[in-house]
Amino acid sequence: MIDREDVLHVARLARLELTEAEVMQMTGELGKVLEHIARIGELDLDGVPPTSHVVELGNALRPDVPRPSLDPEAALASAPAVADGGFAVPSPQA
Amino acid sequence: MSRQTDELTALSALDASRRLGTGELDPGDLFDAYRERAAADELNAFTWVADAAPPETAAGTPLGGVPLAVKDLFCTKGVPSQAGSRILEGYRPPYTATVVDRLAAAGAPLLGKTNQDEFAMGSSNENSAFGPVLNPWDHSRVPGGSSGGSAAAVAAGLAPWALGTDTGGSIRQPAALCGIVGLKPTYGAVSRYGMIAFASSLDQAGPLTRDVSDAALLFRHMVGDRDCCDSTSVAYPAQVDLPTASRLDGIRLGVPAELAGDGIEPGVLAAFEATLELARSLGASVETCRLPHAPHALSAYYVIAPAECSSNLARFDGVRFGLRAPESTDLISMYTRTRHDGFGGEVKRRIMLGTYALSSGYYDAYYGRAQRVRTKIADDFRAVFGDFDFVVTPTSPTVAFELGAKTGDPLSMYLNDFCTVPMSLAGIPAISIPNGLARPPAGGDELPTGFQIAGPAFSENRILDAAHALERELGFDSTRVRP
Numbered sequence: 041m042i043d044r045e046d047v048l049h050v051a052r053l054a055r056l057e058l059t060e061a062e063v064m065q066m067t068g069e070l071g072k073v074l075e076h077i078a079r080i081g082e083l084d085l086d087g088v089p090p091t092s093h094v095v096e097l098g099n100a101l102r103p104d105v106p107r108p109s110l111d112p113e114a115a116l117a118s119a120p121a122v123a124d125g126g127f128a129v130p131s132p133q134a
Numbered sequence: 135m136s137r138q139t140d141e142l143t144a145l146s147a148l149d150a151s152r153r154l155g156t157g158e159l160d161p162g163d164l165f166d167a168y169r170e171r172a173a174a175d176e177l178n179a180f181t182w183v184a185d186a187a188p189p190e191t192a193a194g195t196p197l198g199g200v201p202l203a204v205k206d207l208f209c210t211k212g213v214p215s216q217a218g219s220r221i222l223e224g225y226r227p228p229y230t231a232t233v234v235d236r237l238a239a240a241g242a243p244l245l246g247k248t249n250q251d252e253f254a255m256g257s258s259n260e261n262s263a264f265g266p267v268l269n270p271w272d273h274s275r276v277p278g279g280s281s282g283g284s285a286a287a288v289a290a291g292l293a294p295w296a297l298g299t300d301t302g303g304s305i306r307q308p309a310a311l312c313g314i315v316g317l318k319p320t321y322g323a324v325s326r327y328g329m330i331a332f333a334s335s336l337d338q339a340g341p342l343t344r345d346v347s348d349a350a351l352l353f354r355h356m357v358g359d360r361d362c363c364d365s366t367s368v369a370y371p372a373q374v375d376l377p378t379a380s381r382l383d384g385i386r387l388g389v390p391a392e393l394a395g396d397g398i399e400p401g402v403l404a405a406f407e408a409t410l411e412l413a414r415s416l417g418a419s420v421e422t423c424r425l426p427h428a429p430h431a432l433s434a435y436y437v438i439a440p441a442e443c444s445s446n447l448a449r450f451d452g453v454r455f456g457l458r459a460p461e462s463t464d465l466i467s468m469y470t471r472t473r474h475d476g477f478g479g480e481v482k483r484r485i486m487l488g489t490y491a492l493s494s495g496y497y498d499a500y501y502g503r504a505q506r507v508r509t510k511i512a513d514d515f516r517a518v519f520g521d522f523d524f525v526v527t528p529t530s531p532t533v534a535f536e537l538g539a540k541t542g543d544p545l546s547m548y549l550n551d552f553c554t555v556p557m558s559l560a561g562i563p564a565i566s567i568p569n570g571l572a573r574p575p576a577g578g579d580e581l582p583t584g585f586q587i588a589g590p591a592f593s594e595n596r597i598l599d600a601a602h603a604l605e606r607e608l609g610f611d612s613t614r615v616r617p
Binding site for chain 1: 225226228229320321322335360362363365366368427429430432433434436437444448451452453454455456457458462463464465466467468469470471473474477482483485486487489490493499500502503504505506507508509510512544545548559560561591
């Protein structure tokens with residue numbers, strides 16, 4: 041149902057590094073779960089609208105009024121690395 | 135443990151709040167008694183306990199200072215909020231979740247943060263990066279999950295009450311396995327602002343308590359106006375009452391054939407049927423009903439929840455907070471290695487499932503279809519509530535299982551949720567109350583079972599009343615774990 045190439049592709053999309061052992065285990069486990077999930081393919085769902093949200097809510101906005109945001113010091117307080125008042129990260133090496 | 139600690143912690147939250155209100159009980163004494171209990175926790179239920187009573191007085195508040203244990207995924211400013219994950223180890227948020235703030239303002243100060251399955255993914259609390267939680271009824275067994283720490287703490291009297299979250303059953307199932315009350319509110323009734331998100335269209339905060347009246351009391355102070363910080367929240371349309379009912383005259387209970395037979399342990403089923411007899415003796419009518427799409431609920435849930443989690447957990451990338459894999463030489467490998475190092479196996483599995491279900495070429499077959507199944511399930515409930523007041527089922531198909539019994543087979547773990555997931559998908563409220571004891575199939579001491587009562591959206595008052603009437607008649611005895 042799902043092969044090694046699928047698993048590697050999905051891991052790349054999910055920005056998740058997997059060890060070789062994890063790739064093998066994941067292929068087996070995901071395959072089993074996907075088999076169970078495939079049951080939803082049995083149902084006749086023509087014309088049935090999707091539900092993305094059980095509560096009927098439209099335009100749930102708050103007033104467009106500026107207000108103080110998070111203090112920059114607080115925002116950076118949990119950062120693994122800080123530089124020039126921002127979050128320091130390694131270069132993409134693009 | 136002093137006799138005073140024992141006496142103080144024997145009070146229900148409602149009793150305690152009344153005595154705090156009259157002044158016969160001092161909030162500092164009550165807080166210290168629970169702190170002592172929580173600090174001596176042998177169940178690994180807590181990941182953090184306050185080291186002193188809060189300085190702010192609870193005088194004049196509705197609850198008067200009844201301490202509250204809070205599941206770790208609720209952001210609590212300056213206090214570790216780790217959602218059971220290594221990727222957030224030591225994380226202290228710069229803000230507090232709306233519901234925790236509301237409860238503190240109402241007089242339920244923070245006692246401690248409770249252990250949980252990582253990012254609320256699990257049914258046994260074995261997926262925590264900080265170790266499993268033990269069931270107070272039998273330390274070789276699981277308390278259920280994902281709110282296992284909250285459930286164990288309340289069951290063992292380490293906290294008078296606790297906050298948990300329920301996405302597919304994570305309040306109700308641990309409540310059932312630990313012999314306490316757990317309520318999953320109507321979706322939208324409680325603000326999710328500050329709740330570290332798993333599946334945004336399913337997650338709901340709710341109370342775990344010793345009895346139904348305590349659940350009503352805590353729930354009353356969790357709801358209110360809509361929260362402008364959570365666009366999925368709604369104003370609660372009624373005042374939440376303390377339940378008073380002692381009878382079920384005129385109440386029509388529907389037992390769905392799909393959720394009350396196959397796959398349920400014999401002992402659990404026997405306790406369920408005994409409760410139905412009790413309900414009849416209180417004046418309720420009990421008939422079979424049908425939820426034709428309920429057998430597909432688990433499949434739909436295990437597409438929708440992982441899909442939503444794969445999106446919500448994208449923010450854990452080592453950039454702004456939490457773990458960052460050391461010695462990363464480039465940005466992408468920093469992301470991939472951080473997430474490899476920081477997430478546990480179950481979380482990785484669900485992120486992978488969700489990413490697959492949402493990826494190009496698969497979106498319609500999986501997520502698109504699952505959302506349509508969801509509509510059918512919601513329709514099934516709406517139809518049933520035309521003829522019945524409540525749908526009732528066993529909460530969990532099993533009593534508490536042994537640690538390690540299901541960790542080798544993810545699918546077998548997922549199957550624990552089949553009675554609770556349909557209500558989550560439909561967004562309707564449901565409570566679990568302890569309704570008896572049953573022996574596990576392989577033998578051993580008797581363990582708690584749970585009875586689930588589900589009702590239409592915003593019917594919590596009626597659910598709590600019905601649960602109260604049943605609770606009185608059931609007389610469930612938890613003195614074995616909470617003297």
